Amino acid sequence: MSASSPGPLSGLRVLDLTRVLAGPTCTQMLGDLGAEVIKIERPEAGDDTRGFAPPVWPKSGESAYFVGVNRNKKSVTLDISKPEGQAIIHKLLESCDMLVENFKVGALAKYGLSYEKLKDKYPRLIYCSITGFGQTGPYAPRPGYDALIQAMGGIMSLTGEPGGSPQKSGVPVADLFAGLYGCIGLLAALNHRHATGEGQQIDIGMLDTHVAWLANQGSNFLSTGENPVRLGNQHPNIAPYQEFPSKDGYLILAVGNDPTFERFCKNFGQEHLLADERFSTNPKRVANRQLVTDTLTPLMKSKTTAEWVEALEALKIACGPINTLKDVFADPHVQARGCVIEMEHASGETVKVTANPVRLSATPPTYRIAAPVLGQHNDEVLGGLLGMSEAEIAGLKDQGIV
Numbered sequence: 001m002s003a004s005s006p007g008p009l010s011g012l013r014v015l016d017l018t019r020v021l022a023g024p025t026c027t028q029m030l031g032d033l034g035a036e037v038i039k040i041e042r043p044e045a046g047d048d049t050r051g052f053a054p055p056v057w058p059k060s061g062e063s064a065y066f067v068g069v070n071r072n073k074k075s076v077t078l079d080i081s082k083p084e085g086q087a088i089i090h091k092l093l094e095s096c097d098m099l100v101e102n103f104k105v106g107a108l109a110k111y112g113l114s115y116e117k118l119k120d121k122y123p124r125l126i127y128c129s130i131t132g133f134g135q136t137g138p139y140a141p142r143p144g145y146d147a148l149i150q151a152m153g154g155i156m157s158l159t160g161e162p163g164g165s166p167q168k169s170g171v172p173v174a175d176l177f178a179g180l181y182g183c184i185g186l187l188a189a190l191n192h193r194h195a196t197g198e199g200q201q202i203d204i205g206m207l208d209t210h211v212a213w214l215a216n217q218g219s220n221f222l223s224t225g226e227n228p229v230r231l232g233n234q235h236p237n238i239a240p241y242q243e244f245p246s247k248d249g250y251l252i253l254a255v256g257n258d259p260t261f262e263r264f265c266k267n268f269g270q271e272h273l274l275a276d277e278r279f280s281t282n283p284k285r286v287a288n289r290q291l292v293t294d295t296l297t298p299l300m301k302s303k304t305t306a307e308w309v310e311a312l313e314a315l316k317i318a319c320g321p322i323n324t325l326k327d328v329f330a331d332p333h334v335q336a337r338g339c340v341i342e343m344e345h346a347s348g349e350t351v352k353v354t355a356n357p358v359r360l361s362a363t364p365p366t367y368r369i370a371a372p373v374l375g376q377h378n379d380e381v382l383g384g385l386l387g388m389s390e391a392e393i394a395g396l397k398d399q400g401i402v
Contacts (some may be wrong), residue, residue, distance in 0.1 A: 004322065006363065007032070007033045007034020007035070007363055007364075008033050008034055008360065008363040008365075009030060009033040009034040009035040009363060009367045010034035010035075012030070012034070012035040012097050012098070012190075013035065013036045013038070013095055013096045013097050013098075014027060014030050014031075014035050014036065014037045014038065014096065014097065014098045014099075014100060015038055015040065015089070015092055015093060015096045015098065015099045015100070015331055016037050016038060016039040016040060016073060016100055016360060017040050017049050017080075017099065017100065017101035017102075017103065017108075017113075018039075018100055018101060018102045019041075019047040019049070019102065020047070020048050020049055020102070020175070021069060021146070021176070021179070021186065021277065022048070022102055022130050022174075022175040022178040022179045022182070022204075022206065023100055023101065023102035023130050023176035023179065023182070023326070024049075024069040024070055024174070024179070024379065025069055025175065025176055025179025025183075026045070026100055026128065026130065026178075026179040026180070026182040026183045026184070027039070027073065027100050027124035028069050028070060028071060028072060028073070029053045029179070029180070029183045029324075029356070029358075030100075030186065031071065031072030031073055031097070031368075031369075032072055032356040032358075032365040032366065032367070033356075033358070033363075033365060034363070034366060035072075035098075036074070037072060037073040037074065038073070038074050038076055038096075038377075038381055039070065039073040039074060039075050039076065039269075039372070040076055040077075040078050040080065040089070041076070041077050041078070041374060041375070042077065042079065043077040043078070043079055043400055043402060044374075044377075046075075046077070046374040047066060047070070047337065049063060049065045049066040049069070049070075050063055050066045050356075050374065051063065052065040052066065053065070057345070057347075057349055057351050058349070059345075059347050059348065059349035060336065060345050060346075060347035060349045060351075061347075062345070062347070062371065062373070062375070063193065066354045066371055067269035067345070067351050067353060067370070067371040068318055068353055068354070068371075070371035070372070071343060071353060071367065071369060071370055071371050072366070072367065072369050073182070073369065073371070073372060074369070074376070074380065074381060075372035075373065075374055075375055075376045075377055075378075076303075076375065076377055076378055076382065077374060077375040077378060077380045077402050078401065078402055079400060079401050079402075080111050080113065081111060082399075082401055084320075084396065084399065084401045085401050085402075086111050086112055086113065088119075088382070088386070088401075089113060091386050092340070092381075092385075092386070093121075093122050093125065094122075095120065095385070096125070097124070097125070097126060097190070097201045098125070098128065098186055098190075099118075099125060099126075099127045099128070100128045100130070100182065100186070101113075101127075101128070101129055101130070102129070102130040103129075103131075104131065104143060105131055105133075105134075105135055105140045105141055106141070109236055113216075115127040115129070115201040119199070119201070122199065123197075123198065123199060124193060124197060124198070124199045125198060125199040126186060126189045126190060126193060126199045126202070127199065127200070127201045127202070128182050128185060128186050128189075128201070128202040128204065129201065129202065129203055130178055130179065130182050130204040130206070131144055131203065131204070131205060132144015132145070132148070132149060132205065132206050132207065133205050133206070133207050134203055134204070134205025134207070134208055135203045135205075136203075137205075137324070139207070141207060144205075144206045144207070146168075146172035146173075146174045146175045146206075147172075149206045149207055149210050150168045150169065150173070150174050150209060150210070151166070151259070152207060152210075153166070153206075153207055153210030153211055153214070154172065154210075154214060154218075155168075155173070155210065155213070155214070156168050157227070157230070158228055159230065159231060159242060160230045160232070161230065161232045162229065162230055162231060162232060163213050163230075164230065165334075167229070168277050174206050174209075174210050175206070176208040177206075177209045177210065177212075177213055178204055178205075178209045178210075180252075181204055181209045181212070182202060182204045185202035185204060186202060189202055201368075215323055216236065216237060217236060220236060220237070223346055231289075233252070234289060234293075235254075237286065238254075238255070238256060238282060238286065239255075239282065239285040239288075239289045240253055240255050240261075240285065240287045240289075240292050240293070241253070241254045241255060241256070241297055242293070242363075243322060244293075244297060244300035244301075245297065245300060245301055245306075246301060246303060246304055246305040246308055247301055247302065247303055247305075247307075248304045248305060249304075249321070249322070250305070250321075250322045251300075251308055251309065251319055251321055251322060252319060252320050252321075252322060253300070253308075253312070253317075253318075253319050254317075254318035254319065255317065255318075257282065258281055258282055258301065260317055260318075261279075261282075261285070262274060263315055263317065264276045264314075264315070264317055266392055267311075267315055268299060268311075269299075270296075270299065273295070278291060279292065279295075299371075305321050306321075309321060310342070330337060338355055339354060339355050340352055340353070340354060340355060341353060341354075341355045341367055342349070343367055343369075343370035344370060344371075345370040345371070346372065346373050346376055347373065351370055351371075353370075355367075365380075375402070378393065378402055379393060382396075382402065
């Protein structure tokens, strides 16, 4: 994970017209893998998430939200609503391989920066659009927000306690999945360009990606036509696979198959359950899930969480504590895997961020630039890359273009 080793996307240049979370997640992944990412931000205001605070890092005053999804990017302030700003975008595109944007459908067309406007001039350009509902369909003009997509995409109907109200995930999964699917699409398009020399557009709709990752629950509905019910922390297809109270808290017990259930029963005084038809197979336990829960709860309360983890791990039965984030980041395995890294911010402050989880043996992710301050790389990009003079850059600043 050396900051100096080249990543697998080294030499790739990405023009980043994204903000908030879905798009920045996509472009940060590209940056971690070695791409040079030039992030275009509004003069004075910048990415919306610079203002998503508290919390902030105390010395820089930068929001924790922005710092977490904008490393390995160069910040250039530019007003793309003005012809001079659009001209600079075109100069940058002459040397860029990819453009990633998450404007509303049609918003960039009025600036001459839609894919249709650019594809003939830059035929090798790979152009990724991330929106709430995609470029087509009746909802295409609508704005997309994470909670809205979680609601419309069905996941909220599946999340929460039985009989309780629908719940969204505690993290913005709709945004994150859209960003990651966008990155997958960009890498596929890059491989296509290697073979043909042709660029293309990737159309990522958050609702599309949300439907795609409904996974087993989506398949359950498609095979039956019946809406799955909310089960709290229980698994829709496996039992027991849920949280249980322990003597001092809670833990997750995941009994994935019949041999594991047999091993569990024989080692914890529950052999009689193996002769009970209602417990004999996983489908029977799923059909009688409340009985399974009620039967095992007194047993699970007989030990502390730590005692259960030790005993169950010795038998290779999956289990684990329900950690707070403090517990997560203190976990010895999380620490051994290097899941948190420290980076030097331009303010001189050391900031902590979660590491990229993609483990590549030959070309691992690199951590070169902490999330930039607004306009940090104006002179480097405009002067160094585009060859503008100091006077030209100063003139653009006076006009409010940068």
